[in-house]
Amino acid sequence: MAASYHSRSNSLPSRQHPIVSQIDENLNRLRASQSASTSSSIGHNLSGLRDLHECVDVLLQFPLTQQALAQEKQREMVEELLDGSLMLLDVCTTAKDALLQTKECTQELQSIFRRRRGAEGLANEFRKYLTSRKAMKKAICKALKNLKHIQNKLSTPGENGAVISVLRDVEAVTISVLESVLSFISGPEAESKSSRWSLVSKLMHQKKVMREEEQKANEILSAEAAVRSCIKSENMKHVENVQKELQSSELSIQDLEEGLETLSRRMIKTRVTVLNIISC
Template sequence: MAASYHARSNSLPSRQHPIASQIDDNLNRLRASQSASTSSSIGHNLNGLEDLHECVDVLLQFPLTQQALAQENQREMVEELLDGSLMLLDVCTTAKDALLQTKECTQELQSILRRRRGAEALANEFRKYLTSRKAMKKAICKALTNLKHIQNKFSTPGENGAVISILRDVEAVTISVLEPVLSFISGSEAESKSSRWSLVSKLMHQKKVMCEEEQKANEILSAEAAVRYCIKSKNMKHVENVQKELQSSELSIQDLEEGLETLSRRMIKTRVTVLNSISC
């Protein structure tokens, strides 16, 4: 976690100031890891993003930082940043809701599989799971569109003060971290890299040598692929494989849920600090 700096200063921190250096370091690390595609790497980036927002909150406590935000000539940019932060919080909420929905469906399906129901009944439950996933993907697609909209806003150049520039950089990096989160939940990125049934084949045929990274690249998509294969093959002997993939999926979901919840709280705190600065 980022170190805390409680002492206040009467001036904006220079680039040599520890908190300014930490912000730069966190920004650079997150920019360098934008290609995250596994649950572990995405979780790592969420933690890094939380650290970044913690540093920014410290920066916002400096009196001259607050004065800079309150300047009339910066008001339009501050309002734009606040609008962006609200949209990013909405995206976080969508991601959390999608994870919760997927987790609940995953847990329900695991419970049903443990009861050893008949093949036709299981096939129906598998279809219900896939229907739920399809509805969730529509919400994720809309959230990705909203992210692109925010991103386009930040691509517009303008004359900004030092504080505004930092906050714009932070929101831009936040977008770059959240986009892979949404893609991971929906499985869109993985599906674009590999045909669905090619992936299923790699998952289900145990005699074939598989790369560990491919197996674990996206636990949620792996569970979905296993379910699809059971339906397509009409062979319930693969139920144990489905159970295994569902368990892995649930674990990855829990990790992402925790990361998004912590990040959301940190983003809300930063937003409140900015609002307080301009309302003084």
């Protein structure tokens, strides 16, 4: 994690204050679930992250918190956090666009299945689906690099007040959750592409087994794998499997879309609150 746990000073309400305790509890819970890799666990983390941002927004209403952020000596750090929040909102938009694109392609394939009988003539439609997925993965790869850039900035040491420390901690776990969302949508290739040449040959078999397990736990990757298998065979058994996997994929996409939408609205509200504080 880029930002470490910080003790809370008297720049914040008392540690016994419920909102401070809730923030600490939510941070610890999200840190403990960074390895989330299924749609349900990632959806749960998105919900937890939304709750965390709600708590932060409450914290920002306290006069003591506002006074701390409005100090001139904190201005540079506050502006850096605001820049980071804007980039995180852009990443949220990329994730939502990727989910929408995948959902539309999924629905189009399902519509084609309903209009046609058998596997004949479906290869071109499958290739369109895979081409769309490939373009989407490029956008996600760029978004992951942007997250790494924000994370590196958070790693820079400095003297931070308690309020800034809380906001940095929140930004760090937000990065972690969004990384898991992007990796779930695109698969492990986007995250590991930059280091592919450093892989040792003796690990290739292990990596293949791990990837197969990831596909089983990831509805979107399972649908993509089913489409690839069907292109090679074009028989009814594989077509039926594609239909089943596409249905599961669409359900997981809808859940993640809802989670990202509510999270981005909450992040926008928090950002506006901070902007209003430093503009007074």
